[in-house]
Amino acid sequence: MLIADHISKTYRNGVKALPVLTDVSLALKPGTIATIMGPSGSGKSTLLNILGTLDQPDSGSLHFQDNDLLTLPNRELARFRNQHLGFVFQFHHLLPEFTARENALIPATIARNPDGERIVDDLFHLMGLREREDHYPGELSGGERVRVALVRALINQPEIILADEPTGNLDQGNAAKVLDLFRSVQERYHPCVVITTHNPEVAAIGDQKHILDQGTLFPVDSI
Numbered sequence: 001m002l003i004a005d006h007i008s009k010t011y012r013n014g015v016k017a018l019p020v021l022t023d024v025s026l027a028l029k030p031g032t033i034a035t036i037m038g039p040s041g042s043g044k045s046t047l048l049n050i051l052g053t054l055d056q057p058d059s060g061s062l063h064f065q066d067n068d069l070l071t072l073p074n075r076e077l078a079r080f081r082n083q084h085l086g087f088v089f090q091f092h093h094l095l096p097e098f099t100a101r102e103n104a105l106i107p108a109t110i111a112r113n114p115d116g117e118r119i120v121d122d123l124f125h126l127m128g129l130r131e132r133e134d135h136y137p138g139e140l141s142g143g144e145r146v147r148v149a150l151v152r153a154l155i156n157q158p159e160i161i162l163a164d165e166p167t168g169n170l171d172q173g174n175a176a177k178v179l180d181l182f183r184s185v186q187e188r189y190h191p192c193v194v195i196t197t198h199n200p201e202v203a204a205i206g207d208q209k210h211i212l213d214q215g216t217l218f219p220v221d222s223i
């Protein structure tokens with residue numbers, strides 16, 4: 001379980017201070033999908049980056065199992081991210097000079113994960129990407145790129161997947177397909193999935209749903 005407690009974050013540019021997160025607490029349960037809905041600029045990416053140890057809060061704590069993540073040295077944090085976290089970024093960050101399959105395998109190569117090839121076969125099949133595996137990112141549609149990014153996020157079978165507006169740049173049909181795939185992946189590999197979105201239809205798929213408003217995170221029963 002990933003537990004964030006009393007997280008606050010203010011950006012400071014010179015004398016100006018922009019408070020973005022105020023006392024945010026969140027417990028991510030294994031095998032569930034958590035959604036965080038908020039408009040553009042509400043702090044979704046900031047929160048996801050803090051949960052993913054890519055950014056540090058000003059105060060609060062972040063624990064995964066027995067690890068206090070805010071005190072881990074950088075080297076151990078990098079290993080933690082590689083083994084336990086999978087990221088799906090809004091703009092995918094696929095490397096243009098590598099094929100879809102090569103991109104998806106990068107975290108497995110870093111981890112020397114012997115199951116990488118088998119899992120990539122399984123997931124490309126699940127995602128309907130078998131015909132596209134030798135294509136470069138520039139030759140893929142937006143929906144295909146998200147799916148490759150999702151395979152890359154899953155390749156080391158992490159406990160936590162953090163997805164920042166994964167459907168934000170997709171049309172409705174592709175967005176629905178990607179959400180179905182998140183659900184299939186979750187049933188197959190049982191990670192905890194966190195999805196940020198500004199779209200109520202996407203937010204509604206969460207087992208745990210939250211709204212981020214004025215720096216505060218509210219759990220809600222329905223969207």
Ligand SMILES: Nc1ncnc2c1ncn2[C@@H]1O[C@H](COP(=O)(O)OP(=O)(O)O)[C@@H](O)[C@H]1O
Nearest residue numbers: 011012020038039040041042043044045046047
């Ligand atoms: N590195 C930064 N420095 C200063 N302000 C930032 C930085 N990153 C984001 N912000 C500001 O913080 C607010 C929240 O940003 P962000 O977390 O990206 O929101 P969202 O992902 O919900 O659109 C925005 O007003 C944004 O302009």
Ligand SMILES: [Mg+2]
Nearest residue numbers: 044045046164
């Ligand atoms: Mg964002």
